[in-house]
Amino acid sequence: MDNIIETKNLTKRYGTNIAVNGVSLHVKKGGIYGLIGKNGAGKTTLMKLLLGLAQPQQGEIILFGSSDLNKQRIKIGSLIEEPALYKGDTALENLKRFSLLVPASDDELKSLLELVGLADVGNKKVGRYSLGMRQRLAIAVALLGNPELLILDEPINGLDPTGIKEVRDLILELNKKGITFLISSHLLDELGKIATDFGMMADGVIVEEISAKELRDKCRAFFKVTTDDSEKALGVLKAWDPGISAETSGNEVHITSEINDSSEIAAALVNGGVRVYEMRNESIDFEDFFIERLGS
Ligand SMILES: Nc1ncnc2c1ncn2[C@@H]1O[C@H](COP(=O)(O)OP(=O)(O)O)[C@@H](O)[C@H]1O
Ligand SMILES: [Mg+2]
Incomplete structure (x- = not known):
């Protein structure tokens, strides 16, 4: 089983509005799949379909290589839209409330708080947490029951830079422990640094799926030399x-080949009678690649 999630031609309509339109998604085991698309693209609806929180009119879902979805969904933890935390309670009390469905001992809950970096503040009321701390607690809730796959809907939305880093680091740490992620975002920046694969979604359609490696190759850096006569140069x-x-x-x-010493390039050009106005490293912008596919 290569793909932990696979869908075929998955379609969800609300009235005449098609929220998810013939989506074939492929999420590999062990990776961090970034689902990128503007607001209204259909990301949340797609995740709800995967989780059984909405029913498709058409198409197929395969989880962990199986069509027996209810059995497979036990292995998935999720965070869709706003986490509904109890603000007057502590982190530990929150985990206890949520663990009613998935029984866990106090020790297990405490080690979960440790895992998400909230062990020291586990007794503080959640209403006094920063957004980043709340989001880490929400991820701890999603981790109840030791899921193999976490589906997180815009987990970094609205966080300040510190909060973004906290959540990103946590995702990377959990991924190292073997948890696969499907994460949505309407901002490329938030996922660009950690995703191993990308799915670009627009108007209910997955426009393209591409691995981070393929993307890096496409956005390969080059060395730009501006001269008075480029053919001669x-x-x-x-x-x-x-x-x-x-x-x-x-x-x-x-120049796309590797350059060890750019001054040698400058010297060669000047000796060859070419005027050099500017030299610098450039790259095809990562962001441009997405904007082209998702619209600005
Ligand atoms: N429960 C619903 N009822 C009616 N329309 C909905 C519902 N949920 C989502 N939609 C519509 O489906 C489209 C996709 O929405 P959504 O999945 O929330 O996108 P995203 O999460 O990418 O912002 C939007 O046009 C939205 O208005
Ligand atoms: Mg959404």
């Missing part, structure tokens, strides 16, 4: 190093 560079991989783009030369 390219000729000079090829004569200087026949193995160089470079091409012209307007008055620029883009």
Whole structure:
């Protein structure tokens, strides 16, 4: 079983509005799958379908390689939309309330608080927590019952930079322990750093699925040299190093082979009679790649 979640042609309509439209999703075991799309793209609805909180009109869901969904859903922890925490209670009391369905000993609950970094504040009222702390507690609630897969809907939404880092670090730590993640976000920044795979969703459709590695290759960096005559510059560079991989783009030369010492490039060009106006590292912007597919 490579895919822990797979859907085929999954479709959910609300009246005439198609929230999820023929989605075929592939979430690999052990990864962190980032579901990226603007508000209204259908991310929450897709997650609800996976969790059995909404019913599709069409399509198929396979969880952990099986179509016996109710049996498989026991292995999934989730956090959809706002976590409903009891603000007048402590973190430990919250976990106890939520663990009624999935019995756990006090020791287990305490080690869960430790895992999400709330052991020291486990007795403080949750109403006095920062948003980041609340979100980590919500993730602890999702972790009750030792799930193999966590489905988190916009877990970083509304957090300040410290909170974002806390939640990100926690996700990475849990992933290292073997938990697979499906995480949605309408902001690329939040997921770009940790996702191993991306699904781009727009108007109910998964526009593209791509691994982080494939994406890195597509957004490969290059060295940009702006000159008075790019054709001449390219000729000079090829004569200087026949193995160089470079091409012209307007008055620029883009070098994609690795460069150890950029001053050597400058010297070669100047010696070849080319004027160099600017040299710097560039990359095809990660964000542009998504905007092209999701619309701005
Ligand atoms: N319970 C519902 N009833 C009617 N329409 C809904 C319901 N839930 C979502 N929708 C509609 O489905 C579309 C996708 O919404 P949603 O899944 O919440 O997107 P996202 O989570 O990406 O913001 C939107 O047009 C939304 O208005
Ligand atoms: Mg949503």
